[in-house]
Amino acid sequence: MTKAPEETQTKKISLSQAIARFVPDDSAVVMGTAQETLIPFAAGHEMIRQRKRDLTLIGPISDILFDQLVGGRCVRKIRAGWVGNVITGSGYNFRRAAENRTIEIEDHSNLTLSMGLRAAAMGVSFMPTRTALGSDLYKTNSSLKTMTCPFTGNTLTAVAAIRPDVAIIHVQRSDEYGNAHVWGNLGITREACLASQSIIITAEEIVSSDVITSDPNRVITPGFRVSAVVHAPWGAHPSPVPGCYNRDHEAFIAYRTASKTPEAFADWQARQVDAVHNSDDYLALLGKERTHGLALKHHVISEETDYGY
């Protein structure tokens, strides 16, 4: 049933190759699409290591990932709903850059960002919403315009299509052709994949196509649109990955201090990013006690479904 190997080229490459090839300087990158879960930290750190410049970051809330990329001087522009540290508050690199006006910010709400991506996903130039009317998001977001509904005459907010160059999506498991299973809250992941020109999948586990095709409803986007597949165990740490590991709250709390001053951040980047070259390095840095502490202790296994005939 599944493809003979000679018919299809593998898309599996290393993380450094994937970032080098599909995230050139000046790219517009959507990341952190599931919001608090499945944030592709490993891929973001590789961008910092490769000294990417002038990126546009797109995402609803990125937790601390966008703050790290701003700290790494990779970012020219941010199109987001919220940038900070979910459980501690401000993201200090972001705050410094915004206050010093070294980055450009397009202020979205989570709904306007979702609708901008959905417009691109659907192949239309805008989406209508009823949010943000009367707000000052209009002053700091040129992707919003008021419009009149052609049927009711009501005032609506039109959100212009947002078409990222690349989506970076962390998943639980993928085959080497880019067909990937994701479970948990999906956030804006589905529209982000459909809206983007190319897609990089970073996966906790690389599995055979038979595993993936056993459940085609669990696939997040069709593999034919994926450009690269990267094996990245613990690639979303410290954010949680359903089925794999819990959220590492301590890391988020520690990052608050680590990002408070440019000097502290430089030190953090040297230790946590620049000194790390692959997932083995990262796991060694974390240590077994910590990874054990984050592992799932209670298991709830999905009821089976039959896709036979």
Place this chain on the structure above:
Amino acid sequence: MTKAPEETQTKKISLSQAIARFVPDDSAVVMGTAQETLIPFAAGHEMIRQRKRDLTLIGPISDILFDQLVGGRCVRKIRAGWVGNVITGSGYNFRRAAENRTIEIEDHSNLTLSMGLRAAAMGVSFMPTRTALGSDLYKTNSSLKTMTCPFTGNTLTAVAAIRPDVAIIHVQRSDEYGNAHVWGNLGITREACLASQSIIITAEEIVSSDVITSDPNRVITPGFRVSAVVHAPWGAHPSPVPGCYNRDHEAFIAYRTASKTPEAFADWQARQVDAVHNSDDYLALLGKERTHGLALKHHVISEETDYGY
């Protein structure tokens, strides 16, 4: 974790109660949302038996279900992309009614219908698309208007929101509170559920809430929005239900002849609908040989996922 039984009222009622209570005459009903699969034939037949009148039927392609409801004189208006018999062509009751002008028809494409429902699902008054421009759908569908994109100046088709009174959704399994698992191609099911004022679930199997909550990504719409849950084994026959039974091609082929004249249809309705009062009657009519022939012979079981912590 799951609700204590005293906290929640069951929504499980009989098919006849569900149709009597939630599908009054004059209702707008969306059905057949997965297109060729999971069509709620049992629910449609109950509407015929209860002699519903002046219904508005909404659906992309209904295979032969809408034709049967037209034959049963339940229908005043149809808002659909296509009405017929997928593998044989015309639906003769629909054709007669249209040619005699006894029903009103709003001609959609599958995309315009999907967008009309999605507009209602999203709580906005229209959705923009690029389809149907220059077509004559505009002549026979007042839910379409051309509009100009506020950003690009391009011409678009605006589709007015479609808000059904009730969605009737056939599923593989549901708990008695309306949390239901669906798998297979989804068609327009998700937006139809979110767009509708009330929802009737007809289910092959009623299961405990623990089965459903073992896989919350498989849930089609949140149970708090569901009004009634009906146990309806073989309730989508002759359409196929993934995990349960194959498509009964012979029934569709036979229906072609059975609907060719009003007399033939009256006879068909007397035998196949009016003489049937519950799923036991229907199964007896089908016969064991037939149901055995439609049963799944090859099984493909989904890979498990862990929702633990």
Place this chain on the structure above:
Amino acid sequence: MATENSEYTLPHLMVTAAAREIADGEVIFVGMRLPMLGFFLAKSTHAPNAVGVYELGIVRDTVAPEPILTMGDLPNLCRAQWLADTADLMGLLQQGLVDASFIGGAQVDRFGNLNTTYIGDIENPGTRLPGSGGACDLASLGKRHIIIMAHERHRFVPRVDYITSPGYGDGAGWRRQVGLPRGGPSAVITTRGILRFDPDTCEMMLASLHPGVTVDEVLANTGWPLRVAGELSRTPAPEEAELAMLRRFDPKGYWTGA
């Protein structure tokens, strides 16, 4: 009809011609009936990397593991690449990511406009047909589409009674003018030949005759003065291997029987 070794039917010939319109690696929006078999045939011969998109909410890059009559049959869902929403696939289409689709019709005109809705006056129709389904969307939004239909004079009319699926409207420039983003019909595979469109005028032209069919016969069955291409070709008969595959996909001859 007969090849050197084997009999074939007119549907066999049309399906084979349809398959040849598909290039390897293309994304095809697969329609009902003969086009579905044409996609399976292309996939199993010269286009192994073609991807099939089905409007029910199915993407698959393999042929169904067992013969099917229609795209919603369970074997076509089994081990699909993706099972999703119709709107997701319509999004791919509307973005311009679908290379080609196939559409049947009851009436077509010289600019490739298709009617599957009303024959006669809308207000007082002679015949009501099933309607668009996804056809209007495929014709509006795909990079190109191929029409498959019976070649009879009452079906090949100067102007369709109702445009269900837009072709080139009233000629060159029309699609852009009404706001359609791209596309248009690239071929019409009929029971008598294959027609293509003049790139300048967008008018239909006879491009290929099926075996045993004459130009006069085609002209007599076309309701306007049909242009004939300078290099008129002869539709190749299905090869033995192709017929063997088609018999595997449609073993009872439901779609390809005589």
Place this chain on the structure above:
Amino acid sequence: MATENSEYTLPHLMVTAAAREIADGEVIFVGMRLPMLGFFLAKSTHAPNAVGVYELGIVRDTVAPEPILTMGDLPNLCRAQWLADTADLMGLLQQGLVDASFIGGAQVDRFGNLNTTYIGDIENPGTRLPGSGGACDLASLGKRHIIIMAHERHRFVPRVDYITSPGYGDGAGWRRQVGLPRGGPSAVITTRGILRFDPDTCEMMLASLHPGVTVDEVLANTGWPLRVAGELSRTPAPEEAELAMLRRFDPKGYWTGA
């Protein structure tokens, strides 16, 4: 602070007040931090049939089976009623199916407009805050929303520097005029009291004082001449059972510690 039997913290009092804003059976868009605990408390006491909607793509009608710090923690996904897209839940909100939500803020003004984006001039801001997230959507589209924030004079300003989440704009009629479909803030739970809105003028009024707080103290910490309701009440202290529950939800006191 102390009830008869037990010490409680200011966050305990605010969470308890937040919980009391939720009626049984309501659909609540659950925000981060104190509001999340408020929802859990309401759900476990007087509102067992409340449904929680979380913008990450979670609907659940039960409290997470283990203490969590934030809505994306895995226990909050486990045995949820629905895991879906953010847009699905925003659709429920935009349709008007969400009864209430809770929003924090850095600046609020007399008409309940909230700022969580820029303090100072947009072109040359003094302070950049994280931004809207879903807050603008909740304030725009819910049937009502409740604001929770620290009560300081620099936060309670006559006019916010930037409207992230619209309240009543510049007063009665404003929301309809700009096109918002419904809603507006119904209460502001602060570190000093609870404020509500005059139904005619949409202006904020002091409605309840927390234990030990005086009217003068509230007025001194509000940047405009705040009106005081005719029937000023005293915010009830958390009951022992409520405190016990809150200690279960936040055992380390991350959110509710002193």
